[in-house]
Amino acid sequence: MNGALGRALRGLREHAYLAAVSAGVIAAALVLLGVYGLVVLNLEAVVSGWQQDVHVSAYFVATATAEETAAARSELAGRPEVLKVELVTAEQAAAWMKERMPEVEPMLAELGPTALPASLEITLKDGYTSPAAMDAFAASLQASGRFGEIDYGREWVERASGFLRTLKLLGAVLGTILVLAALFLVGNTIHLVVYARRDELEILRLVGATDGYILAPFVVEGALEGLVASAFALVILEVVHRGVLSRLHDAVPVTFDEGGLQFLPAGPLVALVLVGVMIGVLASWVAVQRFLARLA
């Protein structure tokens, strides 16, 4: 039992309740971080889905002939930023309107078959859906003189992009605050644990233990508590993911990439475990050092 690991295991056994409290506090901090990560990840997926779904509707001028609309369609289909382009004739537009809003049928009959303009429904490729790229694309259409109105939900795209940016910034700030708060909380908890074991530290000092000898098992205990806390936090996150967020998903119909809620990928999961171990080690180190500095 001379080694740091052996002494750490003995410490955990002798002070199981205090160790459980420390691990619990670390786990709570990690769950908060993880839930935030899950929310950000899935909202990013939603916003990114929204951005990809953005279409450009280009309405032809009333004088445009069928040849001109067909020519415009094939010309646009050849442009590198265009993924798909569909022609909606004036008749198709009128039929669509009648189907959804039957009450306007008499008015459409009175105005004739070209009451609504023909249009092109354009889907852009990934990388061409940013507000700036769509502005440039719309301007080029406008410059051709064929179209009366270009509609591409500019405001919506800008809002979605702005929301995503704010979300990421908020994530960074809140993440930092959460890690610091967790360190503070765990630090104070482990400080209480160390205080409860002050007799042991005092005796070790009296019999000639070096600071390194005293610190080592506490650091190992911190790492083990962080590891256990991480595993516990991952289980809770999985439960949260399957339960609460899935229910939310059912209640709020939104579009997700690949059709469902995502769980944290391997990278962030490993990072979460490392953060747990780091919090345990750092908090133990600081608490014991502070205590030893006061001991004779």
Added chain:
Amino acid sequence: MIRLYHIVKSYGDRDALRDVSLHVEKGEMIYVTGPSGAGKSTMLKLLYGAERPTSGKMLIGGADVSKMDNRQLPSLRRNMGVVFQDFKLLPHRTVGENVAMALEVIGAPTDSIRRRVPAVLNIVGLRGREEDKAGVLSGGEKQRVAIARAIVNDPAILLADEPTGNLDGAMAVEVMEILQAINLRGTTVVIATHDVGLMDRFPYRRLRFVDGKLVVGGIQPRSKA
């Protein structure tokens, strides 16, 4: 073994020790005595490095400990056993584990620990009690475990701060007999006590402190070392 020259220890405006000079020879057993607040415990704290003198010079085994930094303290304490009035044992650990702590700290091999712990418990009259929890022992037995832990490394010096303060007459005598036996094996023993009856029963040189001054048993060196 212990040489103090003009030691002063102050806490703010108050002098706990005032110009103390003394010698303790190797293998000697002495008392540090005096009324409460006279400076006995401060004297012992200086010897085991829990406090540093405000001024003066202090040599233990030839090493100047008055200027020792914290990193050097473990080596000083590994050659010195300390016993307290309140025993300072871990009650949830066994007698054997409490004693073994002093050996584990110096990285003693397991087989050496298994050999040394029963041997030293035999010296203090606790043979066969290795597996008992320290918390269930009587006061006298706890102090004997504390002494066993203090001497298990064969230290050159044993410091005891009021070792019989929490014990009744018979147990106090038992503890003193053990300290005497340890001294006879060659260990220098310094005991802080105000128990005159015990000092009369076990007569050794007395260093008497009053208000931080060594009034009996000190030396008057001609010049500062």
